[in-house]
Amino acid sequence: MDMKRGYYxxxxxxxxxxxxxxxxxxxxxxxxxxxLVGDYNLYLINLIAINSIVAIGLNILVGxxxxxxxxxxxxxxxxxxxxxxxxxxxxxxxxxxLPLAGFFAAGFGFFLGLPSLRLEGPYLAIxxxxxxxxxxxxxxxxxxxxxxxxxxxxxxxxxxxxxNTSAQQYAVIMTxxxxxxxxxxxxMKTRVGRAFRAIRDSEIAAEAMGINVLxxxxxxxxxxxxxxxxxxALMAFALEHVSAGSFNLILSITFLAMIIVGGLGSIMGxxxxxxxxxxxxIKLQVIQEAPVIGPFLLDISKxxxxxxxxxxxxxxxxxxxxxxxxxxxxxxxxxxxxxxKRYWKMWPF
Amino acid sequence: xxxxxxxxxxxxxxxxCYALVALSMVIIYKTSEVPNFAQGEMAxxxxxxxxxxxxxxxAGFWVxxxxxxxxxxxxGMVLELSFLRPADxxxxxxxxxxxxxxxxxxxxxxxxxxxxxxxxxxxxxxEYSGFTFGPIRITEVNLWxxxxxxxxxxxxxxxxxxxxxGTAMKAVQQNAFAAKAMxxxxxxxxxxxxGLSSATGAxxxxxxxxxxxxxxxxxxxxxLKGFAGAVLGGMTSLPGAALGAYMLGLIENYxxxxxxxxxxxxxxxxxxxxxxxxxxxxxxxxxxxxxx
Numbered sequence: 001m002d003m004k005r006g007y008y009x010x011x012x013x014x015x016x017x018x019x020x021x022x023x024x025x026x027x028x029x030x031x032x033x034x035x036l037v038g039d040y041n042l043y044l045i046n047l048i049a050i051n052s053i054v055a056i057g058l059n060i061l062v063g064x065x066x067x068x069x070x071x072x073x074x075x076x077x078x079x080x081x082x083x084x085x086x087x088x089x090x091x092x093x094x095x096x097x098l099p100l101a102g103f104f105a106a107g108f109g110f111f112l113g114l115p116s117l118r119l120e121g122p123y124l125a126i127x128x129x130x131x132x133x134x135x136x137x138x139x140x141x142x143x144x145x146x147x148x149x150x151x152x153x154x155x156x157x158x159x160x161x162x163x164n165t166s167a168q169q170y171a172v173i174m175t176x177x178x179x180x181x182x183x184x185x186x187x188m189k190t191r192v193g194r195a196f197r198a199i200r201d202s203e204i205a206a207e208a209m210g211i212n213v214l215x216x217x218x219x220x221x222x223x224x225x226x227x228x229x230x231x232x233a234l235m236a237f238a239l240e241h242v243s244a245g246s247f248n249l250i251l252s253i254t255f256l257a258m259i260i261v262g263g264l265g266s267i268m269g270x271x272x273x274x275x276x277x278x279x280x281x282i283k284l285q286v287i288q289e290a291p292v293i294g295p296f297l298l299d300i301s302k303x304x305x306x307x308x309x310x311x312x313x314x315x316x317x318x319x320x321x322x323x324x325x326x327x328x329x330x331x332x333x334x335x336x337x338x339x340x341k342r343y344w345k346m347w348p349f
Numbered sequence: 350x351x352x353x354x355x356x357x358x359x360x361x362x363x364x365x366c367y368a369l370v371a372l373s374m375v376i377i378y379k380t381s382e383v384p385n386f387a388q389g390e391m392a393x394x395x396x397x398x399x400x401x402x403x404x405x406x407x408a409g410f411w412v413x414x415x416x417x418x419x420x421x422x423x424x425g426m427v428l429e430l431s432f433l434r435p436a437d438x439x440x441x442x443x444x445x446x447x448x449x450x451x452x453x454x455x456x457x458x459x460x461x462x463x464x465x466x467x468x469x470x471x472x473x474x475x476e477y478s479g480f481t482f483g484p485i486r487i488t489e490v491n492l493w494x495x496x497x498x499x500x501x502x503x504x505x506x507x508x509x510x511x512x513x514x515g516t517a518m519k520a521v522q523q524n525a526f527a528a529k530a531m532x533x534x535x536x537x538x539x540x541x542x543x544g545l546s547s548a549t550g551a552x553x554x555x556x557x558x559x560x561x562x563x564x565x566x567x568x569x570x571x572x573l574k575g576f577a578g579a580v581l582g583g584m585t586s587l588p589g590a591a592l593g594a595y596m597l598g599l600i601e602n603y604x605x606x607x608x609x610x611x612x613x614x615x616x617x618x619x620x621x622x623x624x625x626x627x628x629x630x631x632x633x634x635x636x637x638x639x640x641x
Contacts, residue, residue, distance in 0.1 A: 115622055118629040121441045122384035126580045127625055130618025141611040253449050260446050305461045312460030319453030326443045327436045
């Protein structure tokens with residue numbers, strides 16, 4: 001269906017007029033959004049955009065390069081703290097601190113990538129998981145980072161322009177998200193992206209074809225960590241506060257769940273998964289306020305469970321979704337989309 | 350010198366708990382190549398069941414411990430039947446995601462049912478009085494933890510060595526296809542393996558609960574340490590995993606006692622990463638390069 005007849009066709013960003021029109025329409029929609037929706041919904045969209053950045057980065061590592069990471073909350077935390085601390089302690093402007101946070105996380109990603117050359121499967125999972133735990137532990141016990149209390153984020157300022165409201169933050173966050181998405185799509189079409197996929201499909205074959213596995217595996221970790229670092233920095237401003245306790249194992253699992261739900265090896269899938277899971281997480285925390293199902297669940301809680309434990313239902317549902325996706329739809333939401341698309345293209349066959 | 354021996358006893362005692370968790374993970378990993386991240390939460394739920402039996406029905410410790418082992422066995426089998434078996438060849442990432450999903454479901458259920466309260470877990474042993482052997486002082490809890498873990502290890506060894514079921518499990522671990530050809534019902538064996546592993550984990554949960562307090566987060570740290578210990582020793586060897594877990598407990602306790610209590614948890618993972626770089630399959634296992 002998606003037959004490409006030449007190299008230049010492969011690297012084109014918009015292959016048809018329709019897709020160009022679609023992207024322009026999407027940009028227009030994003031520009032208009034702050035005027036159409038309320039403040040709370042904008043905050044929600046900001047969180048979705050930030051989580052999309054992490055999901056894209058994680059998908060580059062897991063979906064495209066075939067490595068496993070359970071430590072992305074660590075990179076997320078590194079980015080958040082690097083950005084906030086460089087602004088508070090060194091007085092750097094936001095425009096410099098943001099990429100700095102990304103490169104700081106990428107440096108750690110490079111070092112975590114080194115053991116990945118010899119480890120695979122559960123061994124790599126435990127090494128990355130240990131990294132994530134170690135980062136949180138060190139941050140929460142260090143005086144420099146404010147310990148358990150965390151630190152307040154300063155204002156997000158671009159020269160004279162200061163982003164205070166959700167709408168102003170939306171402008172900054174959406175721009176960054178857009179750039180990062182386009183960069184990821186383009187990178188996957190270059191030599192680097194093809195090397196990543198070759199390593200995923202067969203490391204030995206890739207090496208035999210002359211791909212420098214050392215270079216590209218560590219690069220995948222570094223790029224992925226860069227994305228997580230940028231997202232962490234943005235999250236610090238969206239929440240206006242960073243504390244080490246929030247960057248726990250559950251967060252790493254949630255990031256992994258996003259790309260599993262969205263679809264491995266797909267940029268659009270990462271965004272869809274991030275949107276779905278972020279929305280679910282926020283809404284399920286207040287499930288007792290839902291119209292029909294809320295009182296029903298509250299009744300059940302009173303008779304069989306504890307009412308104050310009801311928000312825990314979000315981890316039950318997210319866990320259930322993760323398992324259901326692996327069992328029934330291994331390609332995630334993106335797979336469902338591709339199937340529907342093929343059905344319409346092939347119609348009536 | 351007293352500090353040295355105290356730390357040794359504490360390290361062996363916590364290492365014994367880690368070793369049980371490590372063993373329960375290795376039992377599953379060897380048969381089906383699934384690193385079971387839900388192991389800790391399975392043990393946590395089982396411990397909560399023991400607590401509920403004691404508190405609500407007034408049963409004695411040993412009765413409820415026995416009932417809990419039965420419950421844990423069933424829980425493990427149910428999880429395998431409902432989550433792992435329907436998945437069609439999920440691969441390493443897929444199986445990690447399935448067990449992580451199971452972990453979140455169990456964690457949410459426990460939080461919903463028992464709340465975030467920290468409950469004391471009553472045991473018939475004292476945490477303070479104990480025995481003295483020369484320079485070594487050991488409390489009753491520590492002594493029983495060590496004895497119980499050694500007993501379980503011995504039972505597991507005897508089970509795999511001398512019973513027909515144990516031999517069948519070993520056969521499935523070595524070559525599932527050949528085992529099937531020899532008439533061993535591999536799928537049923539796999540389900541029973543999960544039950545066995547879950548029961549082993551439940552013992553670990555009941556040994557850890559008196560040291561820590563009983564709440565839904567109880568097993569998070571011991572599970573990771575047990576996993577790390579298993580990786581340290583080698584995920585494909587039962588005695589290796591147990592030894593690795595004991596070593597991890599000792600390293601962690603000595604670091605906490607002599608260097609820094611705050612970074613006690615970090616050192617375990619630092620050791621893991623360094624040792625894995627030198628020996629990618631763990632300390633006590635021969636590393637096999639993958640063939641093309």
